[in-house]
Amino acid sequence: MPKDIMVEVAGVSKTYRKKSWLGQEQVVQALKDIELSIFKGETLGLVGESGSGKSTLSKIILGLETASQGDIRFPSLSDQELKKQALQVIYQDPYSSLNPNLSALELVKEPLYALPKEEAESKALAILERVGISGDAVHKRPKSFSGGQRQRIGIARAVVSQPQFVVCDEPTSALDVSIQATILDLLRGLQDEFGLTYLFISHDLTLVRHFADRIAVMYKGSLVELGSASAIFQNPQHAYTRYLLKSNLSLDPAQARQELADLAKNKQSHDFVTQGQWLEVEEGHFVLSIPDK
Ligand SMILES: Nc1ncnc2c1ncn2[C@@H]1O[C@H](COP(=O)(O)OP(=O)(O)OP(=O)(O)O)[C@@H](O)[C@H]1O
Numbered sequence: 001m002p003k004d005i006m007v008e009v010a011g012v013s014k015t016y017r018k019k020s021w022l023g024q025e026q027v028v029q030a031l032k033d034i035e036l037s038i039f040k041g042e043t044l045g046l047v048g049e050s051g052s053g054k055s056t057l058s059k060i061i062l063g064l065e066t067a068s069q070g071d072i073r074f075p076s077l078s079d080q081e082l083k084k085q086a087l088q089v090i091y092q093d094p095y096s097s098l099n100p101n102l103s104a105l106e107l108v109k110e111p112l113y114a115l116p117k118e119e120a121e122s123k124a125l126a127i128l129e130r131v132g133i134s135g136d137a138v139h140k141r142p143k144s145f146s147g148g149q150r151q152r153i154g155i156a157r158a159v160v161s162q163p164q165f166v167v168c169d170e171p172t173s174a175l176d177v178s179i180q181a182t183i184l185d186l187l188r189g190l191q192d193e194f195g196l197t198y199l200f201i202s203h204d205l206t207l208v209r210h211f212a213d214r215i216a217v218m219y220k221g222s223l224v225e226l227g228s229a230s231a232i233f234q235n236p237q238h239a240y241t242r243y244l245l246k247s248n249l250s251l252d253p254a255q256a257r258q259e260l261a262d263l264a265k266n267k268q269s270h271d272f273v274t275q276g277q278w279l280e281v282e283e284g285h286f287v288l289s290i291p292d293k
């Protein structure tokens with residue numbers, strides 16, 4: 001049975017123009033002709049080194065940036081639903097994305113501005129309790145909370161308006177390893193409860209392997225491989241995917257981030273091919289591959 005599609009990314013490219021310090025204009029091709037569908041109710045993991053275009057793709061899907069070419073479609077959402085905050089995002093660092101002057105309750109209530117006051121308040125309190133923030137704590141400001149608790153507030157704020165699709169852009173990368181698992185459990189619980197679709201961006205391949213249903217691998221703005229988490233790990237096809245798997249990234253997120261940044265810098269010795277045909281090597285497992293090779 002064909003799966004319902006939540007997001008269709010159709011031939012999306014993105015170029016940025018920026019001035020170098022010498023005043024010359026530079027063109028950065030952040031995304032090259034991305035074709036991708038995200039199915040309803042799944043978690044799609046998006047991996048790739050720093051600068052490969054992961055955040056840019058998610059911003060274009062969310063409508064926060066415009067594509068230079070191509071389209072984003074939500075075939076199962078009506079315009080009405082799209083307007084009703086069906087798309088949300090959870091950022092890596094809730095501290096910088098949460099207004100420090102508002103209490104947890106005010107922060108979570110904010111997206112519900114269109115509802116009557118009392119209804120907004122009771123919805124916000126219910127979701128805060130669901131994520132583990134209750135009692136007097138709801139009146140405290142972000143600075144009074146630990147990193148993990150702040151992320152819980154960020155999650156509550158993202159899901160309080162009952163979205164359909166949520167981008168999680170490295171939601172646990174700033175947290176201690178011991179806290180990561182509790183946040184992932186929470187995300188998974190909310191996904192089951194509300195039928196959410198996640199695009200889960202991470203540097204941590206081990207984490208993505210266990211958290212995502214499918215994995216998309218990006219390299220220098222191109223999608224180079226896409227498949228189920230088990231296919232990507234057990235039968236990686238693209239040289240870059242194999243390289244990422246082999247490079248044995250640290251479990252410590254800060255360390256893994258640094259290692260990936262180093263990988264990105266080390267371009268000469270690791271120049272992988274991004275031209276080719278999009279081939280289906282086994283059912284649902286695609287790779288960008290050089291013809292006749
Ligand atoms: N607003 C912008 N102006 C100019 N260039 C940009 C802008 N945003 C992103 N870029 C460039 O686009 C490319 C992709 O960036 P992006 O932030 O999407 O990468 P990423 O995969 O999310 O990296 P990271 O893992 O470090 O978050 C990079 O070369 C980046 O410098």
Ligand SMILES: [Mg+2]
Pocket residue numbers: 054055056
């Ligand atoms: Mg990013």
